[in-house]
Amino acid sequence: MNVAIVVAGGRGTRFGGDRPKQFLELNGAPVIVQTLKQFERASEIQKVVVVLPAAETAGFQSLIEKFDLKKVSPVIAGGETRAQSVRNGLMAINEADVVAVHDGVRPLVTPQEIDQVLHKACEHGAAVLVAQVGDTIKEIEGEQVKGTVPRKNLRRALTPQCFRFELLRRAYEGLTEIESAGIEVTDDSFLVERLGAKIMAVEGSGRNIKITTEEDLLAAEFLLKSVVSSP
Amino acid sequence: MNVAIVVAGGRGTRFGGDRPKQFLELNGAPVIVQTLKQFERASEIQKVVVVLPAAETAGFQSLIEKFDLKKVSPVIAGGETRAQSVRNGLMAINEADVVAVHDGVRPLVTPQEIDQVLHKACEHGAAVLVAQVGDTIKEIEGEQVKGTVPRKNLRRALTPQCFRFELLRRAYEGLTEIESAGIEVTDDSFLVERLGAKIMAVEGSGRNIKITTEEDLLAAEFLLKSVVSSP
Numbered sequence: 105m106n107v108a109i110v111v112a113g114g115r116g117t118r119f120g121g122d123r124p125k126q127f128l129e130l131n132g133a134p135v136i137v138q139t140l141k142q143f144e145r146a147s148e149i150q151k152v153v154v155v156l157p158a159a160e161t162a163g164f165q166s167l168i169e170k171f172d173l174k175k176v177s178p179v180i181a182g183g184e185t186r187a188q189s190v191r192n193g194l195m196a197i198n199e200a201d202v203v204a205v206h207d208g209v210r211p212l213v214t215p216q217e218i219d220q221v222l223h224k225a226c227e228h229g230a231a232v233l234v235a236q237v238g239d240t241i242k243e244i245e246g247e248q249v250k251g252t253v254p255r256k257n258l259r260r261a262l263t264p265q266c267f268r269f270e271l272l273r274r275a276y277e278g279l280t281e282i283e284s285a286g287i288e289v290t291d292d293s294f295l296v297e298r299l300g301a302k303i304m305a306v307e308g309s310g311r312n313i314k315i316t317t318e319e320d321l322l323a324a325e326f327l328l329k330s331v332v333s334s335p
Numbered sequence: 336m337n338v339a340i341v342v343a344g345g346r347g348t349r350f351g352g353d354r355p356k357q358f359l360e361l362n363g364a365p366v367i368v369q370t371l372k373q374f375e376r377a378s379e380i381q382k383v384v385v386v387l388p389a390a391e392t393a394g395f396q397s398l399i400e401k402f403d404l405k406k407v408s409p410v411i412a413g414g415e416t417r418a419q420s421v422r423n424g425l426m427a428i429n430e431a432d433v434v435a436v437h438d439g440v441r442p443l444v445t446p447q448e449i450d451q452v453l454h455k456a457c458e459h460g461a462a463v464l465v466a467q468v469g470d471t472i473k474e475i476e477g478e479q480v481k482g483t484v485p486r487k488n489l490r491r492a493l494t495p496q497c498f499r500f501e502l503l504r505r506a507y508e509g510l511t512e513i514e515s516a517g518i519e520v521t522d523d524s525f526l527v528e529r530l531g532a533k534i535m536a537v538e539g540s541g542r543n544i545k546i547t548t549e550e551d552l553l554a555a556e557f558l559l560k561s562v563v564s565s566p
Contacts, residue, residue: 252528261470
């Protein structure tokens with residue numbers, strides 16, 4: 105059995121609204137629901153653990169029913185950081201072969217991408233969805249540009265990131281210590297890299313954006329419509 | 336005297352239209368005109384060389400008049416690559432203290448940013464506008480993730496990039512050789528870095544996006560409106 109943790113524990117409201125941004129409406133459903141629909145369609149995923157701000161967990165049941173989300177259970181309260189929210193999700197899993205961790209504000213991932221990363225992690229133990237780096241990247245030192253980093257070997261880390269359950273659990277055992285040392289954990293792969301495990305990169309689409317600003321929401325609306333209307 | 340080269344030599348039409356994307360309408364004016372308006376407002380720039388696809392140079396005169404672009408002259412035909420287009424622009428400049436090179440499809444740069452980078456280049460010889468890297472960046476090797484690149488010392492290169500005229504001209508002398516070797520020149524700083532010159536990084540806003548897709552155009556519309564309507 106493969107389980108997804110969809111992490112949307114952020115309480116940031118941005119854009120002047122009163123709801124956290126994962127609940128903003130996108131093409132007729134909250135962003136987090138659009139994301140969960142992709143996991144409903146992914147054939148390799150049997151169960152989805154949703155991590156939300158504590159104040160939102162109770163009310164979420166009505167959305168599960170309204171949008172007929174069959175795989176979601178349970179809904180868990182998040183922690184102070186993204187990584188702590190993922191850990192809370194992990195603690196709610198008793199058994200799984202592979203665990204897929206995904207950002208709740210990335211509704212443009214495709215079921216095919218989810219299945220592809222999951223499949224790769226089944227084979228090799230760990231796999232991460234990545235995309236090309238479009239910008240020219242400079243290395244700086246103080247206020248000076250030291251040089252251009254060849255982007256051929258650089259990729260942007262997206263989600264899902266998939267890992268064998270035991271590997272991810274082991275990686276998360278070090279979390280408290282790492283965060284206490286002031287190290288920012290920006291993705292799950294980072295913790296697994298520290299164990300020296302083999303991690304495969306799966307090339308995905310740059311359309312799989314993270315919705316963190318109102319411009320992102322507009323772009324996502326446009327992209328989601330163009331997916332739906334394409335043959 | 337400081338001169339800007341605004342480079343928009345691309346013939347890419349994308350989005351199914353028949354005009355290159357720098358001519359798409361953005362809040363009542365073509366993207367390239369919105370960009371040029373920012374240079375009209377930048378007090379450190381006295382003259383602007385515009386580089387366009389050869390087929391567009393003649394017709395551009397009417398836009399200069401319509402939008403009362405006082406600093407633009409001359410309008411030059413671009414080359415096969417972005418760097419060749421910049422070189423064509425450089426060859427049209429007889430004298431200048433500092434040259435600012437800017438992408439024609441970045442209309443969201445502010446006059447303040449332009450002046451700031453220009454000022455820094457006057458002082459130190461070369462300066463580049465940069466922005467934080469938002470994504471987690473991985474180094475890959477073949478199909479494997481090798482590790483996370485600490486993003487504290489990484490920046491995305493934006494434009495304008497400003498250089499003392501003689502320095503930039505010297506940097507561009509190597510262009511034919513570099514392109515013949517199959518090396519992609521993605522920005523001007525790259526050529527100047529090869530001379531070992533000191534280049535300052537000026538922290539700018541991530542709003543200064545490059546419009547290359549229809550989503551970008553939608554995002555730019557939103558951002559431009561929010562600039563105009565702010566006090």
